[in-house]
Amino acid sequence: DTEVTQTPKHLVMGMTNKKSLKCEQHMGHRAMYWYKQKAKKPPELMFVYSYEKLSINESVPSRFSPECPNSSLLNLHLHALQPEDSALYLCASSQVYTGGGTNEKLFFGSGTQLSVL
Amino acid sequence: GEDVEQSLFLSVREGDSSVINCTYTDSSSTYLYWYKQEPGAGLQLLTYIFSNMDMKQDQRLTVLLNKKDKHLSLRIADTQTGDSAIYFCAESETGGRRALTFGSGTRLQVQP
Numbered sequence: 001d002t003e004v005t006q007t008p009k010h011l012v013m014g015m016t017n018k019k020s021l022k023c024e025q026h027m028g029h030r031a032m033y034w035y036k037q038k039a040k041k042p043p044e045l046m047f048v049y050s051y052e053k054l055s056i057n058e059s060v061p062s063r064f065s066p067e068c069p070n071s072s073l074l075n076l077h078l079h080a081l082q083p084e085d086s087a088l089y090l091c092a093s094s095q096v097y098t099g100g101g102t103n104e105k106l107f108f109g110s111g112t113q114l115s116v117l
Numbered sequence: 118g119e120d121v122e123q124s125l126f127l128s129v130r131e132g133d134s135s136v137i138n139c140t141y142t143d144s145s146s147t148y149l150y151w152y153k154q155e156p157g158a159g160l161q162l163l164t165y166i167f168s169n170m171d172m173k174q175d176q177r178l179t180v181l182l183n184k185k186d187k188h189l190s191l192r193i194a195d196t197q198t199g200d201s202a203i204y205f206c207a208e209s210e211t212g213g214r215r216a217l218t219f220g221s222g223t224r225l226q227v228q229p
Contacts, residue, residue: 004159006159040222041221041222042205042219042220042221042222043160043205043219045217090159090160092159092160105150105162105165106152106160106162106217107162108152108159108160108161109159110157110158110159111157111158111159113157
């Protein structure tokens, strides 16, 4: 199984809603990532979890709250989002995270397309 | 800081070779990667090269690295319509504390 599964595939939410994005992998990877991708742009890193601990937070607003309940699962809790937060949210995993210098092959999910109204 | 640049668009005819180029600024880059993204999908790792290599071939894909000029290219031989996608190069840094840095992506359009 070399898949990273993300749910839901599409999400429409209002600015006062609370919703969660989910990501799951069963490859035994100990590093998991959230990326945000706007149309026609490269993915931008949001968070990195390494061994279920938050290693990197790229100055993401607190309306995005990540959670890593175990080594296979990664959630992104959303609250009071703005229309400019509409984007494709990608989850990825790798065997480990060392901050570079090793072959950190990322496996990506197909993303959640989020629209904030 | 690190910077990775790519041309935005490339159009080729089916059966021709495609060459997608990438330049990067970080001289401490250790691994360089090529990812493919089809519409509405996540990114798929195609191939990668370690910085002490200058070429890597994998079936229809050939990666060339000119470390002196900080230039990376991906050649796709016998390009097919299924190769139409956005191609991102990415690099990781030796001993750094950041995840991959992606280029802006090159949209490859393959004409039948």
